[in-house]
Amino acid sequence: MADKRLIRISDDALARALGADKLAAAYEKKGCEVHRTSSWGMQWLEPLVEIDGIGWGPATLEDVDDILAGNGDEICIGPIAAHPFIARQQRLTFARAGKTRPTSMEDYAATGGWTGLNRARQIGSEAILAEVTQSGLRGRGGAGFPAGIKWQTVARAAGPQKYIVCNADEGDSATFADRMVMEGDPFLLIEGMAIAGAAVGADQGYIYVRSEYPDAIRKLNEALQKCRDTIAPFRCEVRVGAGAYVCGEETSLLNSLEGKRGEVRAKPPLPALEGAFGKPTVVNNVLTLAAIPHILTEGGASLYEKLGIERSKGTMPIQLAGNIKHGGLFETAFGISLGELVNDIGGGTDSGRPVKAVQVGGPLGAYLHPDQFDIPFDYEAYTKADALIGHGGITVFDDTADMGAMARFAMEFCAAESCGKCTPCRIGSVRGVEIIDRIRAGGRTPDEIERAPQMHNAPRHGRSAGDEIGLLTDLCETMKFGSLCALGGFTPYPVMSALKNWPEDFTGKAAAETEAAE
Amino acid sequence: MSSKSEKIGEIIAEHHGREGPLLPILHDVQEEFGCVDAESEGLIAKGLNLSRADVHGVVSFYHDFTAEPEQRPVVQICRAEACKARGVEAIMEQARAAAGDRVKLHTVYCLGLCSVGPNARVGDTLHARLDGPALAKVIENA
Incomplete structure (x- = not known):
């Protein structure tokens, strides 16, 4: 049939949440060939319908005929690749975004897939380590530790069994890049892990995915099934988290992987030396590992370093x-x-x-x-x-x-998600919520015990909002320097920055002005 | 031998030989029975040669495992920062009214659709760009 039109619609979870599946079905019913691709990442335009490189979005079922007829001008964005949002980017990790079908081995190989792995196998462990180090790639999970150094540590560690663990427990609000890699280009991540395996001498990988990402889990499993022979002797398996935010912290993730409570471990020992099941382990974020295949292509490392x-x-x-x-x-x-x-x-x-x-x-x-x-x-x-x-x-x-409410939420979130191992995080977060409540209430009057005649040294005037702010600052200091991991250690960042920049949201406008005047 | 212990025995056998099998087993048990109750904990502990306390410690740590099955339909609503910035708190009252006692509203922190919130999830189906009435409709259909 000459007019069998090719329609491209993303099957990313975000597009699906906005009705992409129904759109795709509608086009199939019209006799079109529908390719479910990864998402271009222009999320305000999802679901985005693409025909011959031209995009329409956000599209609804009512737009189906208009788009097919080449109308629907009010939602047409013209050539997608030329859209300023796309044209201004420099896409290496997301080079395939919007262009390929996520679990198609054919599409992946046709767009340069596996060249990094093939080259890595030719040049061998030492050369891989040198190139990753040269690229200057730093861990994309948050800590920013140089990936090359971590890999070298694992490579030099003694032991017959080593692991590559991919941290795909992307629990941070406002982050979805890991999800988009896993759903949109799962082979890329797997290739990165296989290269890491070749570099450090590990033959087993685990991808620890949060349970809130069912689409990513499904696609990774499908992709792993399809590329099993390509990545052999490296083996890889998906492990599903169970709703604990703290498992995004690497040592907590390792405990969870081992089937334990997701409590943070004290470091040292570093996971690079004693990680999963006590063996030397590379723990890297999805984006770190997904950057690897590009770096390992010919000249990739020096290009990366120049950016x-x-x-x-x-x-x-x-x-x-x-x-x-x-x-x-x-x-x-x-x-x-x-x-x-x-x-x-x-x-x-x-x-x-x-x-x-x-x-x-x-x-x-x-x-x-x-x-x-x-x-x-x-x-x-x-x-x-x-x-x-x-x-x-x-x-x-x-x-x-209301930034006061957001600061309170930061403490509340820490209290809900704390693993409970260290005191500054477990107790500090609860006290933090209480203190912020008191600041917002304007301080507090002396309580019954403070008023008792025996309590000679207790203050008689209660605590003003200013006193409570001093207490909060002190508490944040303790959490920042006394917590085992980033959950307790970094919760003070949102709290103190909100307090510093928007004090009026804590104490009311009038009080904040007086305080500033003093 | 009860059917429960048989089923759990099967699940454990399925994961036999895997490294760190406890979480995958717990997921399967939760999926099968809608909860991981004390009886299941005991059976799993026996199967893996762990103490019941060990298993209970793990079950109680993770939000995904529950001690009792939830009879009502569950709607997860994201109330993390990005969804707050897009106004989820303002529509929670409507959501609660729509849910009543029939539907359980469960707060989650982040479904990964952070530029198109407020978001909700029912089973494996996600809903985005929700306003008050749209969220109420999701809850009514749950």
């Missing part, structure tokens, strides 16, 4: 989320300013109101004020500003946001 600024090399898949007009996945070299990301690329808030705050790095990242929009996307620059890049998620809030 970015300072010690932050290569590209970062940045996730634009929350109250943002053009939300989605934006992969670019390090160094881009926050203002450019939020205003130019993201188009400001979705509600059309002014931007009040931007949280970078998920629930444990600082709230940045629009005054700080010139900060470049760079690990060290963010650390200097008492903030973190984390996994590259950006949540935008408009001026209706």
Whole structure:
């Protein structure tokens, strides 16, 4: 049939949540050939319908005929690849996004798949380690530890059994890049893991995926089945988490993988030496491992090294989320300013109101004020500003946001998700919620015990909001330096940044002004 | 021998030889019976040669495993930062009204659709770009 039109619609979970399956079925019913591809990452346009490179989105069932007839101008965005949101990006990890069918071995091989692995096998372990180190790739999970150094440690560790563990427990709000890799290009991640295996001498891999990502789990399993012979002798298996946010922390993840409570382990020993089941283990984030196949292509490492600024090399898949007009996945070299990301690329808030705050790095990242929009996307620059890049998620809030409530939520979240092993996190988070409540209530009067005549040294005046703020600052200090892992250690970032930038949201406008005047 | 112990025995046998089999087993048991109750914990402990306390410690740690089956339909609503920024808190009242006692609303932190919230999940089906009425409809259909 000459007019069997080829329609491309994403089968990404986000597109499916917005009705992509029904759209695809409607086109099939019309006699079209429908390819379910990965998502381009322009999420405000999902579900996006693509015919001969031209895109229509967000499309509904009512638009089906119009689009087929080449009409539907009001939702037509023209050639997708030329859209400014796509054209401005530098996509290495997401080079296939929107272009291939996720679990098609044919599509993967036709777009340069497995060349990294094949070359890696030819050049051998030492050369792989040298190239990964040269590329300057740093762990994309949040800590930013140089991947090459970690791999070298595992490679040099003695022992017949080693593991590659992929941390796909992407629990941070505002992050979805891991999900998009697993759902959109699962072979890429598997190839990265197989290369890691060849580099350090590990023949078994585990992908620890959170249970909130059923689509990713299904596609990874399908992909692993299909490429089993290609990656052999390396073997890989998906393990499903069970709803614990803290299992995104590497040692907690390892405990969970072993079938234990997901409690954080004290370091040392480093997982590189005593990781999964006590054996030397590479634990890397999805984005780290997915960056590897490109780096291992001919000349890939030096290209990667040339991108970015300072010690932050290569590209970062940045996730634009929350109250943002053009939300989605934006992969670019390090160094881009926050203002450019939020205003130019993201188009400001979705509600059309002014931007009040931007949280970078998920629930444990600082709230940045629009005054700080010139900060470049760079690990060290963010650390200097008492903030973190984390996994590259950006949540935008408009001026209706109550930052006092968000600070309280940060503590509440920490209390709900704490593994309970260390005291600053387990107890500190609960006390943090209580203190923020008291600050917002304007302090407290002396309680019954303080008023008792025997309590000679107890203060008689209760505690003012200012006293409570001092207490909160002290508590945050303790959590930051006394917690075992980033959950307790970084929860102070959102709390203190909110308090510093928007004190009026804690104590009311009048009180904040008096305090500033003093 | 009860059918429960038989079924759990099968599940354990299925995962025999895997490294760290406890979580996969617990997932299967939760899926099969809608919960991991004390009886199941005992059977799993015996099967894996662990103490019941060990198994209970793991079961009680993770949000996905429950001690009792949930009879009502469950709607998960994301109330993490990105969905808060998009106004999920303002529609929770409507959600609670729609749910009443018939549907259990379960707060989750992040379904990974952070630019198109508020989001909800029923079983393995995701719903995005929800406003008050749309969320109420999801809950009514649950």
